[in-house]
Amino acid sequence: MVSTPALLIENVSVAYAGKPAISNIDLSVDAGEIFGLMGLNGAGKTTLIKSILGLRNQDTGQISILGQEKLSPQSKAKLSYLPEKFEPPWFLTGMEFLRFSLQLYKQPFNKNEMIAAAQALALDTDALNRRMNTYSKGMRQKLGLMGTMLTGCSLFILDEPMSGLDPLARSLVKKMINEMRDKDRTIFLSSHILADMDEICDRVALLHDGEIRYVGTTDNLKKQTHTDNLEQAFLEFIEHKDVA
Structure with a gap:
């Protein structure tokens, strides 16, 4: 078939x-x-x-x-999409953004899973409680990848x-992509x-x-x-x- x-x-x-x-x-x-x-x-x-x-x-x-x-x-x-120029809503914290992303796809939100995903990408977990206007380019990109890949799509x-x-x-992103496959x-x-x-x-x-x-x-x-x-x-x- x-x-x-x-x-x-x-x-x-x-x-x-x-x-x-x-x-x-x-x-x-x-x-x-x-x-x-x-x-x-x-x-x-x-x-x-x-x-x-x-x-x-x-x-x-x-x-x-x-x-x-x-x-x-x-x-x-x-379908979930990460654009080339990912610009997050600056007024949200990282954790608030992840919660919003999962809600869009009616996925359950588990704070511990978000922390584990951040650790898997070497993203400082304390940053998840900060507003995203404090993030570097690399930190924003990691968060965008999390918000895309954790949607269950x-x-x-x-x-x-x-x-x-x-x-x-x-290297860590490639590992995450392979795990999704x-x-x-x-x-x-x-x-x-x-x-x-x-x-x-x-x-x-x-x-x-x-x-x-x-x-x-x-x-x-x-x-x-x-x-x-x-x-x-x-x-x-x-x-x-x-x-x-």
Whole structure:
């Protein structure tokens, strides 16, 4: 029996003022998969993510989340999103923000679980009782990840989740992402830190000039381009699109 994809994108195109931003995008992301989206600035990553979230209507095609149309209440309830530039409500404490995030998804709030999650990301637990206008960029990012990943959703969309994080925090976030996959959650992430994607992604898609140029494992992309790491493979692929 074929399982329903966590995210299905079929023939999606979006144009701004008649100029194509993304064209004929087809992607199928399996449940329980860590899937990475790679691309240069301006390649169309933000447009694609906005289309998935329903923040931008596609001109053609359709997008489904766990078998439901993307704008349906059922699909919205299964998706949690961390934006690239996460700006928390400054007037809330960290703990108040986490309580609010879980309430949005009708999830029970357990203070001890929040403290444990903060410790897992090396976030000072005392900071949870402070207003977020006292937080550093890295602290805000950790809290945003907690508020996203603890919602009990089936699909997480993370846009530059490692932004502002030091090497230790990045390692801990990757551990958290892998643990979510082990719980059969699906993670769709976009990042410019290709070494992290190489380490944790089951598959990746390469978006270039608004078109999907590659879908598959990072190992296969490196093999096709005769390179040793994902950054080299990415650059080689977009410079020589006819690589065999």
